[in-house]
Structure formats: C-alpha cells, structure tokens
Amino acid sequence: MKRKWLLIIAGPAALLAAGSLAASLFLPHPIPRTATPAQRLYLTHCASCHGANGQGSWRATLLLIRPGNLADKRIMDSLSDEYLHSLIKHGGATIGKPGMPAFGFHLSDEQIQDLVRQLRMLGRHLTGSSGSPPRAAGPASGAR
Numbered sequence: 001m002k003r004k005w006l007l008i009i010a011g012p013a014a015l016l017a018a019g020s021l022a023a024s025l026f027l028p029h030p031i032p033r034t035a036t037p038a039q040r041l042y043l044t045h046c047a048s049c050h051g052a053n054g055q056g057s058w059r060a061t062l063l064l065i066r067p068g069n070l071a072d073k074r075i076m077d078s079l080s081d082e083y084l085h086s087l088i089k090h091g092g093a094t095i096g097k098p099g100m101p102a103f104g105f106h107l108s109d110e111q112i113q114d115l116v117r118q119l120r121m122l123g124r125h126l127t128g129s130s131g132s133p134p135r136a137a138g139p140a141s142g143a144r
C-alpha cells in the first residue's frame, strides 16, 4: 500500500525531470536580446557544442563530444582565418576532425566571416587586457 503512494509521487517527478533534461538537450541555446548578429550566429549554431564562451558545453560532455576550447588564445592564434572559414564551411570530416559539422549549407560566406571574427573575440574576452588570468577551462564551465 505504501509503495503505491511512492509511485504516485515519484512517477510524475521522474517524468518532469526527464522532460526538462530532454528540453535542455534539444532546445536551442537562449540568446540575450542585446546580442550582436555575430553573437546570435554563434549562440544559434555553435554554442550547443562549444558553449556560450567557447570552452565547451555540458551538453557536449554529456554526449561524449570533445569540442576543445575555442577560448584558448594560444590555440586560436595558431589557426588562420582561412583555415577557420573553411573548417566552418566544410566541417572537420575531411581534415581528421569528424566531430565538427559543416555549415556551408546553412550559412553564407559573410555569416561565416562574422563567425570567424566572433571566434577571435571569445579568446580576447577571457584573456583580454584586464590582466585577470584566464578562467579554468573545465569541460562543463560553459554551460550557460
């Protein structure tokens, strides 16, 4: 008799938890109203894997995707604009980075150029002139 009551309470609670987990996995990243067009592009297309600040999202961690750290200035400085443009347009599959999808069908060349500039901002924002040390880059630190 007691166990029946437990089911009545635990059942809906479990459903609710599963529902909100599914929603946070599949709904797009929320975009602040003040976001610039380039930030908007980044948050819409890239943040689901790379996190809002480029350090990787917990969704990616949950799905065992390792998107690296786009806010690491040392890494990003070693990648040319041409490389980034072609990577975003054609994806990483042909250059041995199969986790990175291609966006050539979704985005125009101008939008991709905006994104490349936006990527450079990610690094600057975190390691910028303020003199503060870069934040520790945990895989889950870019959740929101």
Ligand code: HEC
Binding pocket: 042, 045, 046, 047, 048, 049, 050, 065, 066, 067, 068, 070, 079, 084, 087, 088, 092, 096, 097, 098, 099, 100, 101, 103, 115, 119
């Ligand atoms: C489905 C998840 C996913 C999405 C969405 C995604 N990426 Fe990636 N990205 C990855 C993964 C995984 C890697 C690491 C690939 C590897 O090293 O094998 C990566 C790597 C990168 C790299 C580093 C490449 C290098 O050579 O180090 C850049 C830059 C990048 N992504 C930019 C973007 C941009 C810009 C967008 C949005 C237009 C985007 N990504 C969207 C998964 C994703």
